[in-house]
Amino acid sequence: MLSDRYNPNEVEDRIYSLWESNGHFKAEDLSRKPPFCIILPPPNVTGFLHMGHALDHTIQDLLIRWKRMSGFNALWLPGTDHAGIATQNIVERELKKEGVTRHELGREKFVEKIWEWKHQYGDRIVTQMRRLGDSCDWDRQTFTLDPGVSTAVRKVFVSLYEKGWIYRGKRLVNWSGPLETAISDLEVEHKQIKGTLYHIVYPLDDGSGSLVVATTRPETLLGDTAVCVHPDDDRYRHLIGKFVKLPLTNRLIPIIGDTYVDKEFGSGVVKITPAHDFNDYKIGTKHNLEFINILTKRAEINENGGPYKGLKVQEARKRVVEDLKNLNLLVKEEPHIHSVGHCSRSGAAVEPFLSEQWFVKTEQLSTPAKRVVESGTIRFEPESWTKVYLHWMNIIEDWCISRQLWWGHRIPAWYCDSCDHITVSETDPGACGKCGKKTIKQDEDVLDTWFSSALWPFSTMGWPNETETQKTFYPTTYLVTGHDIIFFWVARMIMMGLEFKRDVPFRTVYIHGLVRDSQGRKMSKSLGNSVDPVEMIEKFGADALRFNFLAHLYSGKDFKFSETRIEGYRNFMNKIWNATRFALGNLQDFQAPAEGLKALPIKKNLSTFDEWIVFKLAAVEKKVEDSLESEHFSEAAQALYSFIWHEFCDWYIELTKPILAGPKTEERAATQLVLAHVLNRVVRLLHPFCPFITEEIYQKLPMHGQACIIDQYPTVRNDREFLAFGSAQAAFEIDLIKEVLTSVRNIRGENRISPAQKINLRLGVVDEKVQKIPSANRSSLISLGRVDNLFIGEEGSLSKCAVTLVSVGESQVKVIIPLEGLVDFDEEIKRIAKQVEKLQKDISMLHNKLSNEKFVANADEDVVAADRILLEQSRQQLTSLQDALLRLK
């Protein structure tokens, strides 16, 4: 016997083990089935599952399970990412607690520590993924530092290097002081900062006066190598070519002219610090200025800063300002809001820093990557990301791929002490490729994490070896991810896939929004507003969490998280559970016919209810299929929700209760068969959305295969034999009965007639066409309407009666309930008055519309016809209500 509440905690682990131990997640490298493949965006190996993952994974698992059940060779390829900066950062912080720095520990020992950390926490996230129900093919799980991936990384590096598309150069890069590494443009977050604009006097060398320069970063003047004015600026034009004496250092630097300067801003004079500002860098290059680096890797002033050496940037700023004040060279300080780049990992302000780095040239790689999106070979969903992607690819700059970290793929380049040659090689060379001497040293840096991620669609499939996996599954079908990593990851996978596999890595990029808190804010540690998905799973079950996402996922939009909504879907799961309980209780003596449906003379024994629910089921299956095909997942989820709750539970189960509770007739056997079939199909339809409860239920159903997860996904094409039992005429009949019952309940509710109080009901059948329907459904009307005596076709006296005219399609039925002795009539008068008012509004609106010649002439015929019928029906309703009102008063 099933408990009257569904308890996910008892079910989920057991069901997951059942799937896994039976190998249901496994895809086949060689198969006759059509392939369907999604590669999982690899989460940080030492991370934990957050809501963003939960959303992302739920969508992928939906697709995978749906396709798996639809006969595809479905592969969801999982993996984890070494996440260079993030992981190194965490371990470094842990070490700090023990009072050790990574430098003290040394590279080898430190990397060992990280591996230990990885072994300790590396399983956490995959365990959490299992709790969500992710049906990944775990045998294929890959880590970005696995030997196979390393081979791929080196091969790609060497190949691009040999083509000249990877180069080494001294460039200004974004530098994170705390992490002591370069970071990419994309890892910089701009924040609005309240700063100060300092106006500093730069005396002219010839003593003829001075210039005033405005800056927010006075300490960088130590690295100034020019001041710049606009060549058309009358105030300063004559000074171009002269020199100023740089305060605090007394270095002479030239005054140059460049249109880059905005005459209107500040004093119209800009100090140029080519080694510490991106704009100044460009000017410095253009005007051939000296590049003076004043910082160390830890963002402290170096020996070029003279007396300020050793100070951190902020301290140096204070000291410089103080010293300028003392020299009377600081003429003004004003508050100034400007945006400053911050390292997205450490949170520290980013310092533009001149250093030797490795770059990927993106010019040639980006061209085909644009083309495949323009041509539609790769499709973005929602489509609006196409424009964003193309825009970004047009302004793409070379990609700085070296990081001054220890955790990651070490750059496969060796420098020769003897001849300065750089040897780049897939295998450790042992000797210089040019002079052959063994005096070589490997580059200390590692590659940007995204470099290995960019190869993920094929490095996980055994590339550079030729494998059956690649033949079968490359290109993959979908890539599902948030819009925050389109450029970090998606664009780079496209470039690398095209370059090394000569084909796109995936066909469709499904972009979903970010999960935000209930107030629409980003979930973040610092705000303390993160919600742990595992906690939600423990509280409401994985299925409720998943359904919550799927039912409210609208193309590309951000997702506002709401716990009460999950609770609502938990209730839905319970509803399904209890419907099953009811069904099983009524199917105890049910034997599935071994011969199938044909063997039974079932058709003639079916009730109208059966024909109706099958008809509705077919409609839902069609809707679900169309919605899933077009990636409107929430439409599919909502269609199922509404069918199960509001058709199957609210009506079908209620309507068939008398049959099922009745004698063992052939009609009852037929209804049992339909009940069993519908439930079975519903469970399978729901499976990709809420896999745990559906598998648990499926295993208990009278007709079931090995496992729901690998049973066939119902569509209108499958099982035509069963769906053919559906009948539109039955649907019409039941709709009419539903309407009649609803109006009876409305009259009862509005008049506050207690459910325990039986009533008499008269149905005036206005329309010949529907004459037989009420009498055919007499028992349903009596039981669900809580009716004492039911009279059909006899209008009789309307005195002291509640009356409603019910319309379904073009047919009408008059619902009459004598109120004498039950209630006083005040409530009924109110109820009718309310309806009269609404009807009058409708009628006048419809009347105006239909008397408009242009409307009648221009609108579609069926629109006009429908309005005519509606007007006529409304008028009849109004008449009978007014009539009833008279008889009440």
Added chain:
RNA sequence: AGGGAGUUAGCUCAGUUGGUAGAGCGCCACCCUUACAAGGUGGAUGUCGCAGGUUCGAAUCCUGUACUCCCUACCA
């Protein structure tokens, strides 16, 4: 500054070729009716941001405008 998205019920959001506005939650009333009180039945609630335009007809198409959010780039 440039690009993108949004503004519909108290809240979160649907609304796919223009044809009298929908769901879930919440709210109100009544019900422990033998699957489910995590339930049942009924009910209330919207100038569809604002202003124009096209049209017989606009939440839907066009123009303008206000506000919100995101992304990219930034003035030293």
